[in-house]
Amino acid sequence: MFCRECGYQLKGKEDFCPMCGTKVVMDPEFLQISSDNEKGKFGDSEPGAYVPENESTEEMESRHSDDSLSSPEEAAHQQKPVEEEPKRELEGDSSEDFYAKYDDTLEDHLRAPEESRGTPVSHSEKSSSAELESAGSSKADSEDRIAGDEKTVQTDQVPLNDGEQKKDPSEDPRASGREEIPHSAQSSHVKQPAAAPAVQKNKRPARKASRKEILLAVGIPAASLLLFTGTAFGMAASENSTNQKAESLHYEGEEYALNGEYSKAVDKLSKASDLRPQNTTIKKVKVEVESAKKAEDKLAAIDKNIKDKQFGEAKDNLNSVRNDLQSRDGEIFSPLEARIADQETDLVIEMVKTETAEMDTVDEIGEQLKKVYKLENAEAEEVKGQLIKKIVSICMADSEKYMKDKNFDAAISSLKTGMRYTNYENVELTGRLSQLEDEKLKYKDSLPVFLEKHWVKIDAKALKSKNPPIKLGKVVFEEDQFSYVVKGKFENKMKTALNNPTLYLKIYDKKGKFIMNEEVPSNEVSIKGGKAAEFFFILDKGYGKDLKIVIDQVKYRK
Numbered sequence: 001m002f003c004r005e006c007g008y009q010l011k012g013k014e015d016f017c018p019m020c021g022t023k024v025v026m027d028p029e030f031l032q033i034s035s036d037n038e039k040g041k042f043g044d045s046e047p048g049a050y051v052p053e054n055e056s057t058e059e060m061e062s063r064h065s066d067d068s069l070s071s072p073e074e075a076a077h078q079q080k081p082v083e084e085e086p087k088r089e090l091e092g093d094s095s096e097d098f099y100a101k102y103d104d105t106l107e108d109h110l111r112a113p114e115e116s117r118g119t120p121v122s123h124s125e126k127s128s129s130a131e132l133e134s135a136g137s138s139k140a141d142s143e144d145r146i147a148g149d150e151k152t153v154q155t156d157q158v159p160l161n162d163g164e165q166k167k168d169p170s171e172d173p174r175a176s177g178r179e180e181i182p183h184s185a186q187s188s189h190v191k192q193p194a195a196a197p198a199v200q201k202n203k204r205p206a207r208k209a210s211r212k213e214i215l216l217a218v219g220i221p222a223a224s225l226l227l228f229t230g231t232a233f234g235m236a237a238s239e240n241s242t243n244q245k246a247e248s249l250h251y252e253g254e255e256y257a258l259n260g261e262y263s264k265a266v267d268k269l270s271k272a273s274d275l276r277p278q279n280t281t282i283k284k285v286k287v288e289v290e291s292a293k294k295a296e297d298k299l300a301a302i303d304k305n306i307k308d309k310q311f312g313e314a315k316d317n318l319n320s321v322r323n324d325l326q327s328r329d330g331e332i333f334s335p336l337e338a339r340i341a342d343q344e345t346d347l348v349i350e351m352v353k354t355e356t357a358e359m360d361t362v363d364e365i366g367e368q369l370k371k372v373y374k375l376e377n378a379e380a381e382e383v384k385g386q387l388i389k390k391i392v393s394i395c396m397a398d399s400e401k402y403m404k405d406k407n408f409d410a411a412i413s414s415l416k417t418g419m420r421y422t423n424y425e426n427v428e429l430t431g432r433l434s435q436l437e438d439e440k441l442k443y444k445d446s447l448p449v450f451l452e453k454h455w456v457k458i459d460a461k462a463l464k465s466k467n468p469p470i471k472l473g474k475v476v477f478e479e480d481q482f483s484y485v486v487k488g489k490f491e492n493k494m495k496t497a498l499n500n501p502t503l504y505l506k507i508y509d510k511k512g513k514f515i516m517n518e519e520v521p522s523n524e525v526s527i528k529g530g531k532a533a534e535f536f537f538i539l540d541k542g543y544g545k546d547l548k549i550v551i552d553q554v555k556y557r558k
Contacts, residue, residue: 084386176282246275250282253289260335262293262299270331291409295321296355311351318343335338345375351385358388362394362414366421372483373542391418399432408440420540424516467492470554477545484539490522490551491532498527501556503535508548515543517552 001010001024008019016023153424153453190477253268269286276282297319305314322340325333348371354366369387372380395418402411415433458469492498524533539547 086332088167101278108481110383127303199494222306240274246272246279248276250279250285254285254332256291257289257332258286258294258335260339262296263512265289266293285332288328288330291328292332292336295324295333296339299336299339299343303346306347306350309350309354310355311347318347334512342377345377345380348375349373349379352383352387353538356390356475360394361389362398362421365391367482370540371423388422390428391421392426394418395429396432399436403436406443408436408443412440414434422539423540455557458556460527460552463551463553466495470498470551472549472551479541482544484545485539486539486549487536488549489532489534492527492529495529498522498554499512499527499557500525500529501554502556503551504539506540506550506552507543508550509543510546510548512548515547 001012002008003010003017003022003024005022006017006020008017010017010024012026014024058261068522106255184391195359249268249272253265254271256262256265256268266286266289269282269289273279295303298317302314302317302321305311305317321336325336325340352368352372356365359365363388369384369391372383372387375381375384397413398414399411402408402414413431415436416427419429419433422429425429461469463470471490471491471493473491475486475488478485478487491501501524502523503520503522505520507515507518509515520537521537522533522535527533
């Protein structure tokens, strides 16, 4: 019994075809054919082979005789699959063994020459061929080993019912040079045409590669990879080393610049810029350091001007450098700012030393002393000491000259002038002043003794009472270049007039600490009762304006 769809031989017990899955319908003829096969009705026919009911014995013999027209070699080749296929009985063989034997048969059918692709195939043959190829897919790899000439196999259609079709002599496979599928293969599978043969592949025999070829095939790519990797790592290492060296030089250059060593800084930054010319940070720092180096060169020229006593040119260059640095910002220029301040001090000191060398009056030297009074470096302190010493020397000389003529007032006045420039701290001047004042009081023919008999003094006690005879008015400080001009007013509260009044003032700072005494004459010769008069005196700026001034006593002529 065979499947109606794919022609697969069935055992008779299946419900579905194991090849295509079609439901099996039991044919009544199958029962008769099976019984006849068992009785030997068909002679040597293969058990289970399908024989059409209407086909006679003569027709079967005629069909076998037609199959024998092929050449002996072709017949042997065609019958090979049948000879190699063992006869299977309906009973005893498992389905797995049958499938394996059937796959071998399919493999032989598929070993057809390449020209068979051009042979027309009927619709039923195409269907059967597709099913056979599906069943024998596991054996498809064996087609590569099949050798032979290119031939075309023409398969005869199997008659479905009423015997074979008559053959045309022109279709004789031997005449046409084509090979026919053995009839024995057709008789074993009714309604099962030969499958389309696979294409024979012309492949050159594989040659085993030599050791040299293997080494070249593997070694060259490996060597190229190692060379590329080594070069990449070497370049990366070199790049990293260059970056580290450039950063180190950059750091050293900045350190030199912050310490004011601009020549070394420029050298380091130039080397760093050569290593990394595209680094904008190094370029920026280098430009700043180069600007600082130019300013340093100008300051060096100013030093030379100061030593050569070219004070005017040195002052102009110093102002130019200061204005240039005011437009720049950064710690790199800090050493230059400190150096400019030092050069300003040096310039002032040298100018004072040069100008006071030819001065011989206290007032001139005193004005120069004010210029260096607030300077705090060692050289400024030395110059201040020299100037004070010179002032004291001149004041002492003047006082001695006046005392030769017993002019106590002129001698005392010269000493007070010197004390004003020395902040009343010079012991030599203060001691000599006290001595002269004592001598003045003792000298009978001196003017102070004469005036004492005719002058009236208003002491501090009277001035501090509830109704003081003299009242101090508003005091103002007018700023001058180096000092203050202190101006004030006082009012006469007495009924009598004040003739040639002289005010003795005491000056205190904002904390109440006594600073100095000041003797101030009035601008008016005579001040009537109830009237006011003005006075003024000069005060050094070093004392400031936050001061307290009080009248300690007043003297006037009777």
